[in-house]
Amino acid sequence: MKSLISFREALNLALVKEMESDPSVFVFGLDVDDHKSIFGSTDGLVEKFGGERCFGTPLSEDAMTGVALGAAMSGLRPIHVHIRADFILLAMNQIGNMMSNLRYMSGGKLTIPLVVRAVIGRGWGQSAQHSKSLHGVFAHFPGLKVVLPTTPQDGYSLLRSSIRDNNPVIFLEHRWLYDIVGDVDDERVVPLGQAAVLHEGDAMTLVCSSWMNVEALKAAKVLARRGLAVEVVDVRTVSPLDEQTIVGSVKKTRNCIVADYDWIFCGFGAELAALISQRCFGCLERPVERLGFAPVPCPTTRPLENLFYPSALTIIRAVERLFGLEEADLNGEPFYSYEQRFKGPF
C-alpha cells in the first residue's frame, strides 16, 4: 500500500509492522512510552502492544545498552531508543567493547539482532551536548552496522531492514526529517548497504548523508538553473558502505563534493573522500571537497548555529568555487528555513 506520510509516521509504521509480525521485537528507552513518544515516532505502541513491548527505563544508558545486548543474545529483537545520539556516548563501552565483539569472541555462536535508534540534528538551540551525529565513530568499529535514512520511504524500509538484520544496527534519524512528507510504499524493501541516487546529473557528484541530502537536492535545483547538473547520492548506510554506487557516480561526473552531517576531521566525510580519491584516481578533474560541521562545538545561538551547519548555500558556493564560477545572487532564493517551520522548546 502506498501512502503520503511523514518521516515520523513512516518510522512509526515500520515499528508497528515489525512488532505485529514478530513478537520478539520490542521498543524501550527513556520516554518511548510517554505522550510525546519520541517526537511521535513511538506513538500508540503501548496501546497496541502493551507496556511489556514498549516501555520507558531509568536514566541508565550504559546498562540499558547492555540490557538490549543481553535480550538480543536471548533471541529477542530489542530496539533501544535515545532521544539524542549524544547520550550514546554513555554507552560506548557496551557498544564498542561488547556489542561489536561478542559474536566474534564466541566464534560465531552468538547472534545479536538489535537496533539502537537515536535522533540527531538541529532543533531549537540544541547546543554542544545535543547535536552530535557520531555515525563515523560507530562505523569505525567492525561488527556494527550504521544506517542514516533520509526519505520517509527509507525511514520506513531501512528501519524494517534494520530490525530484521541479525546484527547490531545503529539507526540515526535527523530531527528535521521528522516533518518531511513523502510517498511510502509499505511493501517496498530496502536492504542495508545500498546507496541511492536521489538526483541525476553529470557535472558533479554530491555524496551526502542524512539531512545533507535535503540541502543537496535544493542546491541541485538552484544549480540546474545555471545549467549545472549535479548528481546527489544518498549513502543511506554508512556501514556497510555501498562503494559501487558512490564510485560509479563519481567516475561518471569526475567531480565530487562530500557533504556529511558531522564534523569533517576523522569523520565519515574523511572516509568517503579517501575512498573516492583512491577508487576514482585519474578520473577526478579536481580534488574531492569535504563539507561538514564547523570544527568547533555546536553553539546555541542561532546566528552562529547557522554558520556551524553546512547548507544548500554552502554546497552551492563550494560548487561555484570548484568550477571557478561567479557567486550567483541568491537573495530571495527560498532556502529551507527553520524559522518558519520549527518551533521550541525542543
Next chain:
Amino acid sequence: MKSLISFREALNLALVKEMESDPSVFVFGLDVDDHKSIFGSTDGLVEKFGGERCFGTPLSEDAMTGVALGAAMSGLRPIHVHIRADFILLAMNQIGNMMSNLRYMSGGKLTIPLVVRAVIGRGWGQSAQHSKSLHGVFAHFPGLKVVLPTTPQDGYSLLRSSIRDNNPVIFLEHRWLYDIVGDVDDERVVPLGQAAVLHEGDAMTLVCSSWMNVEALKAAKVLARRGLAVEVVDVRTVSPLDEQTIVGSVKKTRNCIVADYDWIFCGFGAELAALISQRCFGCLERPVERLGFAPVPCPTTRPLENLFYPSALTIIRAVERLFGLEEADLNGEPFYSYEQRFKGPF
C-alpha cells in the same frame, strides 16, 4: 642532559620533571601506585611525591574522568592514566560531551589543562577488548588534542608539552614502545602539532602513527637495499595535525602510503588519505594507499593476531605492489619479533 633510556623511563622522567616543577601536577588512575606502576611508567612517584600526588582509584572510569575535569577547572593539572585505551570508552561521555565543550560553553572562561594517558597496542593475546587505539575517535571531537609519541625522546618531550598544555590532551602510548631505548635530551622541547621526518627518501612517503613508525623504519631499510628510498613521517600529534610536513613530504615523493595503528574505515587513516589526496592532487603518481588493522575485532590467538596487525612486511608488500615490483624474498629477514622480546602474562 642526554641519556640513553627506554620509552618507559622517558615517560617516567617527564612525569618526575613536571611534578617537580609544578605542584599542581598530579597522577591518578587505577594501579598507578602499585608495584607494577603502569608497566613502570609511574615508578617511584608515590615515594617521591607522596600519595596525594600519585594515587589509585576505584574502578570508575566515567566519574574519574569527570574528577580530572573538575580538578583541571580548579587550577590543577591532573594526569589520568588508563592501562588500556579500551577502558576510555567508559568515559566517552565526559570526554565528548563535557571536556571538549566546557570551555566553549563558558565563552572561554574555563581552562582545562589535563592529560589522559592510555596504553594501546599488542601485548600477550590482548584480545578484542584490550587492543583499541581510538585516536581517530578522540580527534574527531573539536576541543581535544591527541598525541601519539613513538620515540623515547618524543615520549618524554611530548608528555611534558602535553602536561603544560592548557587543553585536554589524550596521550596514547604503545605497549611495545615501552621497551624501546633511545637517546633522550631532557632539555629538548617538542611542541604539540609538529610531525617529524624519521627517515628521508624521495620515492614514497609513509605517513605513520605510533608503532607503525617502527615497522616503517624497518621497511625503509629493507626497501633501501633495493634502491627504494622511502620517507617515514611520524605524525606525532593527531590533533592538531601538522599538515604542512605531511603534505610537503608527499609533494616531494609523489607517492604515499598511510600506515595507521588503527582500523582503517572512518579512522585517522581516512583523514590522512583524504587530506593528502586533496592537498597533493595532481602531484600524486598513484592513489594514496591505506594500511591498518584488519576490519575485524582483534583476535586473541597469535596466528590470527599476526594477520590482524599491519607490519613492516605489510608495508614492503604494499610498496612493491604499488610500484609493480616483484615480491622480494624476505625469508631470513630479521623482522621485529614479538616472540623473542615479549612475554606474558600481560
Next chain:
Amino acid sequence: MKKEEALSLYRKLVLIRQAEEKIRQEYLKDEMKTPVHLGIGAEGISVGVCHCLPAGSRTFGTYRNHALYLTVTGDVDGFFAELYGKLLGPGKGKAGSMHLSAPECGLMATSAVVGTTIPVAVGAALAEAYKGTSGTVVVFFGDGAMEEGVFWESLNFACLKHLRVLFVCEDNGLAIHAHAGGRRGFRSILEAVAAFDCYHAGGDGSDVPAVIRCTRRVLHRMSEQPKPAFLHFSYLRFLEHVGPKEDFDVGYRRRPSREESARLDPVLRFEKELLRIGCTLDDLEAVRTAVKEQVRHGVEAAQNAPFASPMELYTDVLA
C-alpha cells in the same frame, strides 16, 4: 531569621520567579531560541542552600539552572542576554539556557546531559583537598540523575576521599514524564545512599527556612569532620519538563489542589514566613516592584543587544 536577611532571600526568590514568569510570557514569540527548563516550584532549594554557603564556595548544576544562576550571580542582564543568544550573555550565546555558568561567581558549570556535572564537582572538591583549601563544593541534580551510574561512582569516590562536597538532589519525582516508581529499584533515596560514608539529610524543598536549617546542619557537621553530605529535597515541578507551559492536563499527573499549590509554592510559602516575622505587605510589594523593573530592563537590554560576530564561532575552542 532577621527581617533583613529574610527580605534578601525573598528578593532572590522573587527575582527567579519573575524572571521565569517573564520567560513564560516572552517565549512563544520564538526569540529565545534555546530550550528552557523552568524551575518554578524549585526556587527554594537553590536559594536556601546557597544562602548557607561560605564565601568562595563553588557550585555545579543542570540544565534546570535558572534559579541557581540567578541566586549565585544576581546577574539578570547576563541571564537574559544568554537566553536571547546574545554576545553579552555569560556564554556569549554559545551556551544557551541549558549551560549557564559564571565561574567568576563560583558557578562553574551546568550541563544538559543528566548527571554529568556530579563527578566534575567531586573533582573540584578534590582540588580543594589537594590544595589544602577548604572551599565547599555543591552540586545540584535531579532525582533522575541518581539512576546514572556516574552518580554512584562519584558518591563512592567522594566518600572514600572524605571530600567537602554537598550532593543536592532536587527531587520532583519526575524525569521528564516518568514517575519515580517506574525508575527506582530501591526503597527510598535516602535509604539507598545510607551505607555511604557521608552525612544525609533532607526535607521539603518548598520550605526555604527548612532547607536552610537542614543545609546549615550538615555544613556544620562537615566543618567538624570533613565528609561529603547528601541532601534530598522534594518539590513540585509546576510546569512542563521543558517549555513555558503547564501540563497537568496531558495525562501523566494530576493538577495539585489549591492548598497543595500554595503549600508547594516556595515563594508564597516564604511570604507567609515574612509576614510572620514582622515584614509588611508593603515590604514585599517593594521588593516585587524593584525586581520587576530589573527583569524588564534585562529583557529589553537583551532584545536590543547584538549577537556575537561570525568569527566568534571559532573562538573559545582551545586555550
Next chain:
Amino acid sequence: MKKEEALSLYRKLVLIRQAEEKIRQEYLKDEMKTPVHLGIGAEGISVGVCHCLPAGSRTFGTYRNHALYLTVTGDVDGFFAELYGKLLGPGKGKAGSMHLSAPECGLMATSAVVGTTIPVAVGAALAEAYKGTSGTVVVFFGDGAMEEGVFWESLNFACLKHLRVLFVCEDNGLAIHAHAGGRRGFRSILEAVAAFDCYHAGGDGSDVPAVIRCTRRVLHRMSEQPKPAFLHFSYLRFLEHVGPKEDFDVGYRRRPSREESARLDPVLRFEKELLRIGCTLDDLEAVRTAVKEQVRHGVEAAQNAPFASPMELYTDVLA
C-alpha cells in the same frame, strides 16, 4: 549431602584446580599466549552456585572465568584448546582465556572489561520475563565491579523489573593490587545494596556447602516471589592477579598462615567434608586420578591441535 552428590561436586572442584595447576606448570613455556587470571581459591563459588541452578539457567562471568567455564561445561579439551589459541577452542582461539563462553551450555559470555557482563545478564533475565519463561540468570563479578556505575544501573533496573537474576559478587578484597579500603566509600557491600528491592545473602565462598545453602535459600525465595538476589561471597585469591605465580612477597599483602590457607582453600576444606560424610581417601584419590588423566589429555590434545586458518580472521564478525 549425599556421597554421590558430594563426589560429583568434588570432581568439579578438582577439575578446576588441576586444570589451573596445569596452567601454572605450562604457562612459562610461553605457548599459551593469552593472559590467565587464575581462580585458585575461588572455585567453591562457581561450583557451589551452579550446583543449585535449575536446568536451563544461564550464566555470565568475567575474565577470571576458568572455574565457571569448567563447572558449567566440563569441557576440558575445549578449555585448553582455547588457551592454546586453537581452532577447536570454544572461541576458535579468537576468545582466549578472558572471553571463554559456551552459549550451548548456558554460559553466554564473559568479558575482560570489568562489570560489562552485568547489564547483559540483566538483559538476558529481562528476556526470560518477556518470553514468560522462568529461567534463572546468574552473573558472577569481582568486588571491584561494584565500583563501576553500570553495576548500580543494572541492579536498579533488575530490582525495578523484579527480574530473576542472581548477582554473585566474588569478593577477594582486591582489584589487581588495590585493597577494598582504598576503593570503597561505603561501609560494607551488603549494606550498600540493602535498600534495593532484592534478596541479599552472603558468606564464606571457600565453604562449598555454605555457598550451596545460601544459594538454595535465595533461589527458593526467588521462586516464591520473583526478584533479583544479591549474593556476596568472600574468598582468598591465592595467586597474583594475572599470571601463574604467587605474589605474597611483593609487598601489598601478607602471606596467609598455614591455618588460613587450609581454611580458605575450598578444595581442602571440601575434602574434610567428604570424609566427614563417609567418603574414603580412596574415593577422593580415584577422582583426582581420573581428573588428572583428563587434564593431561586436554593439554596434549590442545598442544597438538591446529590453529585456525588465516581466513578465520574474517569470519564471525557479522551474522
